[in-house]
């Protein structure tokens with residue numbers, strides 16, 4: 001996971017250009033939710049019958065896909081971009097719009113000695129159409145992992161109009177598209193293909209909790225994802241070896257591998273740093289990566 005800094009006014013300008021009338025519609029819909037004190041996708045017509053209200057956040061999904069370089073905002077897997085790729089993506093609400101379910105659920109084996117916040121029957125309804133409450137995610141990260149969960153370390157707040165108003169909740173997840181100080185790379189690091197909290201409890205308790213929770217919440221070490229990162233790192237390693245020999249193409253590629261545009265960017269940068277700072281440890285990882293790939297190929 002990495003940060004994609006996007007100021008709210010930049011996103012608004014892009015939405016105005018690409019989805020004409022969207023901002024006005026969003027304002028009208030948000031006013032309705034403010035009046036009702038909740039999110040809804042139906043209203044009662046004058047005849048007394050229920051009338052469906054179409055949700056339209058999907059209209060801005062392609063804009064978020066592009067701003068994230070066609071990578072899932074949470075797992076950094078690259079998905080197909082453009083109109084044909086649209087179906088592979090969800091436009092996800094960072095803070096759930098209609099209800100909040102407790103995480104971890106009662107069935108989960110995950111145990112923590114710190115609070116995650118209560119469930120709620122009313123969600124963050126005033127953020128249902130807020131452009132700083134959206135991110136483009138792969139369907140696996142969005143559902144079942146993200147779903148309508150939103151763990152927090154403080155008291156849950158509702159009915160405020162801007163995501164910045166919710167700082168007091170002490171969210172345990174990071175919104176990667178914001179322009180604040182939150183940076184997933186300051187919370188999650190990688191040893192080889194494996195995600196780990198960047199800080200220990202002793203170094204910074206809150207940062208350790210956030211890193212731990214984000215890794216567990218999205219199951220960033222799930223088998224399939226680890227195998228994808230392992231295969232990718234083996235290609236990065238080949239590039240590194242060619243660059244060591246002065247191969248011009250490999251040297252150029254090495255620069256590009258530090259760009260936020262590439263898949264598994266956080267993981268890749270951590271691996272390249274290890275290659276530079278501690279080559280023997282990087283070399284020891286290679287047979288492990290090969291074994292992970294082999295197991296995944298054998299199903």
Ligand SMILES: [Zn+2]
Pocket residue numbers: 072073074075076077137138139140141142
């Ligand atoms: Zn994902």
